[in-house]
Amino acid sequence: MPELPEVETVSLGLQKRALGRRILAVEIRHPSVIVGSPEQFTAGLEGRTIVSVQRKGKVLALELEAENGPPRYLLVRLGMTGQFTVLARETPLEPHTHVLLALGDREELRFRDVRRFGRLRCCTREEMQAAFDRLGPDAQQVTEEQFVSAMRARRGAIKSWLMNQQLLAGLGNIYADESLFVAGIHPLVQPGRISARKAGRLFRAVRKVLDHAVKLQGTSFRDYVDIEGRPGNYEPRLRVYQRTGKPCRRCGRPIRRMVIAGRSSHFCPKCQPRPREVARRRGLPH
Numbered sequence: 001m002p003e004l005p006e007v008e009t010v011s012l013g014l015q016k017r018a019l020g021r022r023i024l025a026v027e028i029r030h031p032s033v034i035v036g037s038p039e040q041f042t043a044g045l046e047g048r049t050i051v052s053v054q055r056k057g058k059v060l061a062l063e064l065e066a067e068n069g070p071p072r073y074l075l076v077r078l079g080m081t082g083q084f085t086v087l088a089r090e091t092p093l094e095p096h097t098h099v100l101l102a103l104g105d106r107e108e109l110r111f112r113d114v115r116r117f118g119r120l121r122c123c124t125r126e127e128m129q130a131a132f133d134r135l136g137p138d139a140q141q142v143t144e145e146q147f148v149s150a151m152r153a154r155r156g157a158i159k160s161w162l163m164n165q166q167l168l169a170g171l172g173n174i175y176a177d178e179s180l181f182v183a184g185i186h187p188l189v190q191p192g193r194i195s196a197r198k199a200g201r202l203f204r205a206v207r208k209v210l211d212h213a214v215k216l217q218g219t220s221f222r223d224y225v226d227i228e229g230r231p232g233n234y235e236p237r238l239r240v241y242q243r244t245g246k247p248c249r250r251c252g253r254p255i256r257r258m259v260i261a262g263r264s265s266h267f268c269p270k271c272q273p274r275p276r277e278v279a280r281r282r283g284l285p286h
């Protein structure tokens with residue numbers, strides 16, 4: 001599933017390839033990826049120019065300006081397998097291409113999504129703002145103070161806290177696992193029980209992991225590609241995610257996997273020791 005670095009890569013690609021361009025025509029091949037009526041979606045986009053691309057967490061908003069009238073926004077959630085590519089109009093359609101936006105008469109912005117969990121919505125500035133306001137601070141923009149204070153008195157597992165989009169927007173399974181490894185924190189620790197010093201370490205780990213992954217255009221699991229159709233380059237850098245049984249890059253111990261709130265978590269049992277309170281809660285020997 002695309003997380004912040006992949007969505008940021010798509011955002012940078014859209015800024016490069018789609019900014020300042022006018023949407024001449026809209027073709028919807030599979031209306032289930034559109035929120036609201038396909039007719040309204042088409043009417044809201046056609047003839048408008050893409051004047052900015054904004055991102056908060058994993059959500060994108062393309063600002064669409066018309067010659068008269070207020071701007072509209074194309075709100076994009078890539079879901080699990082959503083892809084945006086800019087291609088010449090004569091390029092053969094790949095299967096699962098659901099929406100085509102003609103940019104000028106030579107190129108198209110195509111939305112493809114195998115699993116169809118992605119969503120495109122045409123909305124007003126207020127609706128776009130409301131969608132952004134429902135999210136916590138962006139994981140690349142959040143300050144250390146906001147981050148640390150949001151952890152106070154929180155129960156549950158730190159892994160789930162990191163992935164809760166209403167508290168912190170942008171992290172999913174991959175970068176939550178990677179950040180916890182870098183910070184040396186076990187995924188089951190309660191956020192409220194993490195010391196200020198360790199919370200600061202986790203804040204810096206999140207920032208470092210995300211910045212590095214953005215530089216390498218993200219990680220390609222499932223179908224993620226950038227706007228030119230290229231996969232990301234972060235996968236060889238992964239330290240724990242989907243490396244179950246492989247040696248830890250720091251200490252050599254095999255990486256372990258456990259299920260937390262229905263999602264796989266990957267961690268090193270030596271570099272991310274399980275604190276006593278976790279062992280007590282789960283009734284496990286230390």
Ligand SMILES: [Zn+2]
Pocket residue numbers: 248249250251252253268269270271272
């Ligand atoms: Zn280790």
